[in-house]
Amino acid sequence: DQQVKQNSPSLSVQEGRISILxxxxxxxxxxxxxxxxxxxxxxxxxxxxxSSIKDKNEDGRFTVFLNKSxxxxxxxxxxxxxxxxxxYFCAASTNxxxxxxxxxxxxxxxxP
Amino acid sequence: KAGxxxxxxxxxxxxxxxVTLSCSPISGHRSVSWYQQTPGQGLQFLFEYxxxxxxxxxxxxxxxxxxxxxxxxSEMNVSTLELGDSxxxxxxxxxxxxxEQYFGPxxxxxxx
Numbered sequence: 001d002q003q004v005k006q007n008s009p010s011l012s013v014q015e016g017r018i019s020i021l022x023x024x025x026x027x028x029x030x031x032x033x034x035x036x037x038x039x040x041x042x043x044x045x046x047x048x049x050x051s052s053i054k055d056k057n058e059d060g061r062f063t064v065f066l067n068k069s070x071x072x073x074x075x076x077x078x079x080x081x082x083x084x085x086x087x088y089f090c091a092a093s094t095n096x097x098x099x100x101x102x103x104x105x106x107x108x109x110x111x112p
Numbered sequence: 113k114a115g116x117x118x119x120x121x122x123x124x125x126x127x128x129x130x131v132t133l134s135c136s137p138i139s140g141h142r143s144v145s146w147y148q149q150t151p152g153q154g155l156q157f158l159f160e161y162x163x164x165x166x167x168x169x170x171x172x173x174x175x176x177x178x179x180x181x182x183x184x185x186s187e188m189n190v191s192t193l194e195l196g197d198s199x200x201x202x203x204x205x206x207x208x209x210x211x212e213q214y215f216g217p218x219x220x221x222x223x224x
């Protein structure tokens with residue numbers, strides 16, 4: 001049972017525009033959410049996180065939004081750059097578990 | 113600090129064989145988690161070790177096992193390999209119950 005879902009396998013965006021990657025989850029006990037970026041032949045790299053006590057977290061060009069009532073989070077990248085082209089995974093965990101649940105990933109292509 | 117290292121990077125085995133993968137976490141990190149990544153399935157959690165004890169286990173058959181040594185290095189073993197075990201196996205480490213995990217580059221296992 002996939003508790004974290006990324007329903008868009010791929011996304012293409014023009015350089016300079018906004019990229020919006022979406023993630024939905026089913027477990028209301030999740031209280032911490034993360035986004036990872038993965039380039040081919042490398043392991044995922046931590047990008048940004050958000051705790052359930054917040055609804056927004058910013059780090060430079062990256063902003064994560066959390067909508068707890070909708071069980072939805074999104075990652076905004078503004079402005080998008082060609083180097084952002086990668087696969088993005090969202091992940092979630094509870095405050096009692098040692099396990100992270102990952103989505104299936106969204107492949108972002110930023111077109112120069 | 114050196115990152116998470118995994119050996120070997122690539123491995124080809126035949127059905128029925130067994131395989132051992134190795135992971136060296138970031139110095140000082142005591143938690144090591146293992147994930148299986150296959151196309152369309154995202155990262156599936158295998159197990160997590162902390163101070164040589166398995167704290168959590170994902171939904172994988174008993175053919176998948178692991179251990180952690182006193183220096184926090186971890187090994188994962190898969191016995192009686194099946195074609196469906198072909199995947200990228202990722203190891204991630206964190207200091208404690210930290211929310212961020214740092215991933216290694218993975219071991220690409222191909223079962224023929």
